[in-house]
Amino acid sequence: MFGMFNRSRDLRTEGVWIAVVLVVIFATLRYDNFMGLYNVQTFFGYNSMFILIALGMALVIMTGGIDLSVGSVVALSSVVAAYTSPYGIEVALPAGLLTGIAAGAINAFLITKMRIVPFIATLAMMLGARGMALVLADNKSVSVDWTSNFTKFGLTRAFGLIPWAVILAALVFLALWIMLERTTLGRRILTIGGNPEAAKLMGVPVNQTLAITYIISGGCAGLAGVILASGFGAGQPLEGLGWELSAIASVVVGGTLLTGGVGSIPATLAGAVLLGLIFNILNFENGLGVISLSAYWQSVIRGGFLLIVVILQSRSGGGLVRRRSTT
């Protein structure tokens, strides 16, 4: 299986898997219910949103870009999904997805046609999508229709076992993994990130490829918005604040170079899981009652963790997260 996907067998990206395994072993030994079905289901159910946006973000970052708009797009999509929830999940899910795709398409237009740098273009979309979500929702949460099958998507499990959100995230994960490792599009994405000028000279359709990555990132955020609305029973125009930065952190922890050209979809998944595990473990630690860390410590610890990871990566010869030309 792994033989097919040679590029992900890279020392840089294996580090994060080793970290995940070590953390899981530690937590399993320390906490009774850590590997319990309930915790595993809840963990992946909740983190499926973060995994989705991290996967989309990873593709964008591989091209050397960035997408700051994902958190706001999640909020906008959750509002749209909540409004369309009376028609059932089969309408609300495409509606949320299309919302995200539309936002991604606008990002792509700003970046490829108006030649605005990704940081600024998606920053504007971050404000615009948030504003749009608040306007549509009239500044408050939009409750979903509980009589349709919409909330079943977020609250029930396939075969009584796997949350539907996890299945959705897993499908997206597989699709993006195969796309990146096995298709022309995947090669183009990495080529553009490695050297946009050379890519252009080689005849890679740079603008088209860039546009596709931003649209995928928007689509992932759109799906995360559907999960949010369905799992929490409301479209939430104020949710998703700072999620773009969590997603970037996951991608960086997963070893993807912010300068583009290098990256792995499985390692991004591992990065998102690792960051999620920190929260999970802190909850268990508080549950043990030995120490009592306030929720505020979590952000301090998360920041410290990110610090350690980026320092380790920058030291470990691989030169991860290293600026290329300026030093």
Added chain:
Amino acid sequence: MTMAKAKDMTGSSTVAKINLGQLARDNGTFLALIALIVINMVITPNFLQVQTLYVNLTQVATIAIVAIGMTLVIASGGIDLSVGAVMALSGALAPFVFLSEFGMASPGLALVLSIAVALLAGLLCGMFNGWLINQFAIQPIVATLVLFISARGLAQVLTNGNLQVFDNPAFEFIGSGRVLGIPFQALMAVVFALILSWVVRRTAYGRYLLAVGGNAKAARLSGISVNRVRLATYAICGVLAGFAGMVVSAINSASDANQTGQLMELDAIAAAVVGGANLMGGKAPIIGALIGAAIIQLVKYTLLANGVHDAVALIAKAVIIILAVYFQFNRAE
């Protein structure tokens, strides 16, 4: 040649063929501000009141102060996402000092000390950012992400996430005092801007900053200590964010680690960019940042004063950022 002279020269070369379009493009940001003011005179009730001016000056000052530091960082080719979190930390630290037992015992000394501690915290945060970027060659957006996440957390841990309410008129002067009728913090924003635009134009540091931002490799080869320039730049940005954090606490007579500086990094980047900063580095339009901050503030005020939905202001801000960058790019072509 100084930048002022360079500007004069381009100015005189265009005099020969006076071209309104050219003029509009060169001074687009400033003209946009004038246009906003004129529009407001027509449509916004009570716009030309002293009270309106005070409200806007009070609100714009923190954005402007942070945007000035952000402009320097952007000029160095970097970005600082941590400014909002640093504001929360400094804003929480200052009251911590003068509300302590020692602070109650000797209020005068405590006031000085609290301001010093808050500014020092900002300085250390900025130096930490610069150090990470220099020492480990970490991209600025990732390096400053560390403090973005943890500095606000530290502030929340310090205050347990609670408001720290205080009654300290001397400290509150930073946020509500007036000098010659002008809000103190607005005056400070102008003072900072004047000092730093002098620094950028007239000092070696300023030259080095633009060189590092323009081409770090070339700057290094020509003997500039790129690391020292970067360290100083992030340090200045941190101190300014620390000051802005104190202003917010002083305005509210309370520190709020959860809300202070929330999303400020975006407002500051937006103000810097609208003011003419180029994310690729090499340009430090400090006065432009002031104008950019004023434009963002005025748009928000115009929409609010005319009863437009708060959320629409966000969309308007997005459109302004896109237009500003789009026209700047076309001008550069």
